[in-house]
Amino acid sequence: MMFPRVTRRPDGAAAIEGLFPLHVEALVEVPELLEKPEGEAHRRLFPEPSDDAKHREDWERLVRPELFALLASARDILVRDLKGLEPTTPFGPVPRWNVTVPAQHVNAWISALNAARLALGARHGVSTEQDLRPELVEKDGRIEMDERTFAIVKINVLAELQALLILEGLPEGERPPASEEEEGSGEEGA
Amino acid sequence: MTEPQVLEETQVRLAPPWNVIVWNDPITLMVYVTMVFQRIFGYPVEKSHALMMEVHTKGRSIVWTGAREQAETYVQKLHAAQLLATMETT
Numbered sequence: 551m552m553f554p555r556v557t558r559r560p561d562g563a564a565a566i567e568g569l570f571p572l573h574v575e576a577l578v579e580v581p582e583l584l585e586k587p588e589g590e591a592h593r594r595l596f597p598e599p600s601d602d603a604k605h606r607e608d609w610e611r612l613v614r615p616e617l618f619a620l621l622a623s624a625r626d627i628l629v630r631d632l633k634g635l636e637p638t639t640p641f642g643p644v645p646r647w648n649v650t651v652p653a654q655h656v657n658a659w660i661s662a663l664n665a666a667r668l669a670l671g672a673r674h675g676v677s678t679e680q681d682l683r684p685e686l687v688e689k690d691g692r693i694e695m696d697e698r699t700f701a702i703v704k705i706n707v708l709a710e711l712q713a714l715l716i717l718e719g720l721p722e723g724e725r726p727p728a729s730e731e732e733e734g735s736g737e738e739g740a
Numbered sequence: 741m742t743e744p745q746v747l748e749e750t751q752v753r754l755a756p757p758w759n760v761i762v763w764n765d766p767i768t769l770m771v772y773v774t775m776v777f778q779r780i781f782g783y784p785v786e787k788s789h790a791l792m793m794e795v796h797t798k799g800r801s802i803v804w805t806g807a808r809e810q811a812e813t814y815v816q817k818l819h820a821a822q823l824l825a826t827m828e829t830t
Contacts, residue, residue, distance in 0.1 A: 599815050600827050613816050620820050665822050671767040679766045726774040
């Protein structure tokens with residue numbers, strides 16, 4: 551089975567190929583997650599800058615609108631690019647999907663995927679690295695998942711795409727190395 | 741006879757430096773944090789990676805220290821990258 555891969559094209563675009571339906575399902579949910587983050591998701595995406603009440607008040611008034619605008623811009627870029635999602639094997643048993651991210655959109659995608667993962671985690675009370683490794687229960691040959699477990703699976707699926715975009719989609723000089731401590735491309739928790 | 745000379749002394753009290761602190765969260769990818777440190781602070785990859793590992797293993801890391809205004813700019817950029825960052829005076 552071929553896993554999704556990202557290839558940086560000569561024009562700098564990142565070609566994402568071989569997405570499974572689960573990847574697509576997680577991706578198309580990203581815009582909704584970032585449209586109007588509320589409650590815990592809002593608190594996580596727009597944290598306080600300090601303990602000082604006056605500083606927080608100024609931050610809310612002067613800085614936060616710009617942070618909202620940046621996130622909205624990344625979301626809008628992802629929405630536009632997702633319109634180019636194409637099935638590659640429409641008549642096969644397991645459809646796979648491709649999408650191309652223009653060079654100037656790669657950073658917005660990395661940011662939007664990160665924010666969506668954080669919003670999902672905040673919504674579902676993910677507070678430890680252990681929470682990201684739920685025990686999957688198999689029953690009658692099928693894996694049963696409650697809503698929270700499915701959300702965690704999506705966090706991990708989006709992590710895979712985010713790490714691929716960072717390690718394969720950015721220009722070579724901008725890619726951080728995946729270290730031994732990270733046991734691969736993109737372990738969570740930093 | 742010469743006039744007595746008055747010596748004036750001005751004391752300049754420097755504002756205390758501010759620390760920019762990044763806190764661990766379980767979801768943000770380690771490779772992403774390293775990338776953000778490289779971009780925002782211009783640190784070499786080794787330093788960015790070491791700071792990321794400090795965040796990961798100790799729960800927080802002081803990633804920069806200096807004037808308040810610059811600290812605010814850095815915290816804003818770190819928040820734009822969705823990292824948990826705060827600032828505090830030393």
